[in-house]
Amino acid sequence: MAAAPFLKHWRTTLERVEKFVSPLYSTDCNLRGRWWTCWFRVELTIPEAWVGQEVHLRWESDGEGLVWRDGEPVQGLTKEGDKTSYVLTDRLGEGDPRSLILYVEVACNGLLGAGKGTMIAAPDPEKMFQVSRAELALFHRDVHKLLVDLELLLGVAKGLGEDNQRSFQALYTANQIVNVCDPAEPETFPAAQDLASKFFGQRGGESQHTIHAMGHCHIDTAWLWPFKETVRKCARSWITAVQLMERNPEFIFVCSQAQQLEWVRNHYPGLYARLQEFACHGQFVPVGGTWVEMDGNIPSGEAMVRQFLQGQNFFLQEFGKMCTEFWLPDTFGYSAQLPQIMRSCGIRHFLTQKLSWNLVNNFPHHTFFWEGLDGSRVLAHFPPGDSYGMEGSVEEVLKTVAKNRDKGRTNHSAFLFGFGDGGGGPTQTMVDRLKRLYNTDGLPRVQLSSPGQLFSMLESDSEQLCTWVGELFLELHNGTYTTHAQIKKGNRECERILHDVELLSSLALVRSTPFLYPAAQLQGLWRLLLLNQFHDVVTGSCIQLVAEEAMCHYEDIRSQGNTLLSAAAAALCAGEPGPEGLLIVNTLPWKRTEVLALPRPGGAHSLALVTVPSMGYAPVPAPTSLQPLLPQQPVFVVQETDGSVTLDNGIIRVKLDPTGRLTSLVLVASSREAIAEGAVGNQFVLFDDVPLYWDAWDVMDYHLETRKPVLGQAGTLAVGTEGGVRGSAWFLLQISPNSRLSQEVVLDAGCPYVRFHTEVHWHEAHKFLKVEFPARVRSPQATYEVQFGHLQRPTHYNTSWDWARFEVWTHRWMDLSEHGFGLALLNDCKYGSSVRGNVLSLSLLRAPKAPDATADMGRHEFTYALMPHTGSFQDAGVIQAAYSLNFPLLALPTPGRAPVSAWSAFTVSSPAVVLETVKKAETNPQDHTLVLRLYEAYGSHVDCWLHTSLPVQEAVLCDLLERRDPAGHLPLRDSRLKLTFSPFQIQSLLLVLQPTPELSP
């Protein structure tokens, strides 16, 4: 039952309802929201004289259409997708009804949105859409066939060229057809057809290359249109594919993204049942294994695992089997950890084509082994035609053979045909062309095929393939690491919240009998986060409407996540003897001593230095006991007469000039200076940022030529917190006439890094803001964190492969180290970064204007931190520090009782191994089994012990889909498990918990 009006307020209630239907106001969120559709009722009568003939409804409208007949969708109509007719009947029978009623639903967007002027411009709310044709027509299939043949013959003649015998045969066959065929006399058509058949029936030799043609339809889950339009795009595209599958039993259609299938299941159950039926016949082939085609750079390691976990489980449940290939044709680069994640999710094959978009270097392979960070290998294939939207022309078929960079090594390749990006998919004409090219001398063999068939051929013939090691970096779209900073921040925060909720809920499950693990709710929140990791959402390359929706999704995850955290905290403390109050929780797998702001009665906060054990909790220290808890040296803050400020916590000493720039950063124990001689750090810089075309996507190399340091005014630096457990200084900086920032530079007692809390009011056009730190370090390579590990990239521009990586991505930290010393730059929500020479640079904000003219305008808050260290970054604890910055200690109110002593659930004996995830297994709700995911983070072989205080009955290794490893039983001794890791290896284990007495029968 919906809520009653909260107050007796006639006017607001009335106006609320009026606004909900208004065509003028609130159209961004009301029933008349600008992404709507209109319906046409089409009454038609077919003339009696047309009996015995094929009859079509021809429909042309600017907006994409969907024909409904007898309550079910039957055909998508998209002018740009070459779909302008619906086959009413193949052959009108004598007694067939000739009067019909259809409905056509027309959207207010074309195939690629509704941009004003150019495709990627922001949508035009004033745009008018017209229906320009709605008529009945007779379809002459014999003419259509001749047209297809003549087009193909011309394609062969032109494609093979004047040096080629077969080219002339094609040309002269076409010429003969023109001689024989009289368009006014259909009786002449069969003779013409025979000529074509004779040509296409001349077979090729055994050595012919085989092209595996697969129908495909890339549908961006949101991009230049909102999520809900994608639901309709799926229906329009897939019902059309169903028609093609019906008419062409050899036609195979491959389809990715579980989320889209789930939408169709919920909104178009009739269509969904047909898809399942065709999946049984092997004509509809689900591929990819992931929830959506996510970005390959930004999502965390755990989020990537969940893409597969949610996706593969969906495919198994709905289609009876999991996918065997990872399918990501259109994503902006591919993490070096993907091969390991794929293999542990039951996938050994990978397909994309996006690296053909490289602006600088041609990727050297089309079929190769891709070896990941840990050494896992998968078989990768890039369709050599460099497209996922082929149309079946001879030109494309020839290009596929000619461009293949693995000639002689493999004789098979993929050919993905069908309109894509905005959906659309294949047409009957494309299928007709490809069927005709089945096996013709002079051309490659064309087989309507499936990814399974293609990869098994590639696999059987793989001895000669080359290997590519490490990430597949896309030399384009490097602005997507930064664009739409709020989306990036939402993504990082929500990854953290779900991590924390899963851990605390798992612990609560063990410690409190009545606690119910919120499995269904967590699945919903994870799916929402995964949805927004789609490759045009988390990347920021979407329209304003989509960005707003993403922000709402993140808000949902935050608010529901916080509620779940409180519930878990309350359950954790149930049965504790202490007083009601706060629970201090550490969700990371190592003991931490940090300064935390604790809420005090009356709404105030007080700073306390607290120690919390690994993945556990501690009671709140009483205010009076604060000082004895200070083993560390307090922080000293001194402002000099020239306005500069020094912060010193005995570990590092930070010197800021009177404008807030960093003039010195000294590691106290070794007296080592981290800032380059004569240089300053924390230097904000502005660049002109005008890409060639893809505005939100690209930052071009030439932006580096426009570097302008932002200079502040002396005297703006002031002391904030005066020292003790925390010291800070803050300043204001006018970035430009329109934009400004304020920053608090914070140093805590005992903390090895200095934090920079930054607030920016950003109102720019085509500018790029970064912050730079020139380090007193020399190294030809810098290290960047990636999913479950890290990798090196060059700091120089020696070769084109080096300089093409002038802007790269990282996760929570980057590091520049020489032997014995280094400087790490940590962040809490940024991804764009670079190190050139000795300068570490973090990309902060961009200001692109398409496809969202409002992208990044307004207020931002983010934190980065700087950590100098001796030794290696591994031994210095950079990885742990970056985790701490991203997973603050939690102070959770406990409505019940709070504990009086500290408690830890898990500890790991080696700092090289990170216990990343603790969650309940995806099994039945009664089953008390936890999943733990750990990875080796240093890049080393290591043995370690996992200690737990939980009542474990059985421990067994499993894969990322939580399937038991039959040989993976781990003996449990003294509450400890021994684990062995190789560099960057991810391991998951199932911990079956002992039933608590209350649960036993």
Ligand SMILES: [Zn+2]
């Ligand atoms: Zn795409």
